[in-house]
Amino acid sequence: MCRLLLLHKKGYMCMFSFCKIISVHTLPVRLSTMKCVILLVLLAYVRSAPMSKQQAMTYLEKYGYMPSHDESKFRESMMKFQEFMGLPMTGKMNAASETVMKMRRCGMPDMDPAQHQRRRKRYALQGSRWRTKAVTYKVTNYSSKLRRDVIDKELKESFDIWAQHLNTMFTPETSGKVNIDVGFFSGYHNDGGEFDGAGQVLAHAFYPIFGGNVHFDEDEEWTSGEERGTNFKQVAIHEIGHSLGLKHSNDRNAIMYPTYRRYIPNPSLGMDDITGIRRLYTKASSYPKI
Ligand SMILES: [Zn+2]
Ligand SMILES: [Zn+2]
Numbered sequence: 709m710c711r712l713l714l715l716h717k718k719g720y721m722c723m724f725s726f727c728k729i730i731s732v733h734t735l736p737v738r739l740s741t742m743k744c745v746i747l748l749v750l751l752a753y754v755r756s757a758p759m760s761k762q763q764a765m766t767y768l769e770k771y772g773y774m775p776s777h778d779e780s781k782f783r784e785s786m787m788k789f790q791e792f793m794g795l796p797m798t799g800k801m802n803a804a805s806e807t808v809m810k811m812r813r814c815g816m817p818d819m820d821p822a823q824h825q826r827r828r829k830r831y832a833l834q835g836s837r838w839r840t841k842a843v844t845y846k847v848t849n850y851s852s853k854l855r856r857d858v859i860d861k862e863l864k865e866s867f868d869i870w871a872q873h874l875n876t877m878f879t880p881e882t883s884g885k886v887n888i889d890v891g892f893f894s895g896y897h898n899d900g901g902e903f904d905g906a907g908q909v910l911a912h913a914f915y916p917i918f919g920g921n922v923h924f925d926e927d928e929e930w931t932s933g934e935e936r937g938t939n940f941k942q943v944a945i946h947e948i949g950h951s952l953g954l955k956h957s958n959d960r961n962a963i964m965y966p967t968y969r970r971y972i973p974n975p976s977l978g979m980d981d982i983t984g985i986r987r988l989y990t991k992a993s994s995y996p997k998i
Contacts, residue, residue, distance in 0.1 A: 831984025836917030
C-alpha cells in the first residue's frame with residue numbers, strides 16, 4: 709500500500725491513501741496530478757499558517773511602524789499599527805491584526821518611523837507636488853494579465869478621477885519623454901522596491917519629488933470589472949494618488965487607505981482623498997465646491 713504524507717492546510721499532518729485510484733496505465737498522469745495537489749495544499753498551508761512574531765516585526769518595520777527590527781519596540785509599534793488600521797489597540801498580535809497583515813496591500817509605508825505623535829484620522833501629504841498643469845504619462849511595460857486597451861482605458865479613467873479635483877491635465881503618450889512612467893514588473897526591477905510574487909504587495913509608486921512613476925506587480929491576477937483577482941482600476945487610482953503627492957490615509961473610506969479589502973465596481977475618491985488633494989494643489993480660498 710502506498711501512502712503519501714501531506715501537510716494539511718490547517719497545519720497538521722494527515723495521511724492519504726492513493727492505492728485504489730492509481731493503476732499502472734495512469735501512473736504518470738496521476739503522479740503529475742498528485743504533485744499539483746501537494747503544491748496547492750502546501751501553498752494553502754503557507755497562506756493560512758499563523759504569523760510568527762518575527763514576521764509581524766518585519767511587516768511593522770517595512771510599513772514604517774517600527775524604526776528597526778527591535779523586539780523591545782514590538783508593543784508600541786503594534787499599537788501604532790492597530791490605531792492606523794482602526795483595530796483595538798492591544799499592542800499584542802491577535803487574529804484581527806494578523807488578518808489585516810495578511811491582506812493584499814500597497815507596498816508604500818503607512819507612516820514615518822520617526823513619527824511619535826498620534827495621527828489624526830485623515831489624509832497625509834508627502835510634501836512634494838507637480839508644478840506643471842500639464843502632466844504626461846506613458847505605459848512602458850504592459851501586463852500579460854490584461855489587454856492593452858483595457859489598461860489604457862482604465863488608466864486614463866483613473867487619472868481623470870483625480871483631474872476632476874485639480875487644475876491639471878493628464879495626457880497619455882505612447883513615446884518620448886513623459887512625466888510619469890507606468891509599468892508592470894516582477895520581483896526585483898532596479899528601483900529598490902522588489903515585488904513579492906502573487907499576493908500581499910500589489911504595487912508601489914514614487915512621490916513627485918522622486919519622479920512620480922507607478923509600478924504594478926506583474927505576478928498579481930489583474931482583472932477588470934469583476935470580483936475575481938485584483939481590480940486594476942482600484943489599485944491604479946490609489947497609486948496615482950502617491951504619484952501626485954499623497955501618502956496613506958488612515959480613513960477607511962479613503963482610496964488612499966493602504967489595504968485592498970474588496971472589489972469595488974465603480975471605485976472613486978473618498979471625501980478624505982478630495983480634501984487632501986485640494987489642500988496640496990489648490991489654494992484654500994479657491995477650493996471648488998465638491
Ligand atoms: Zn499606497
Ligand atoms: Zn518599482
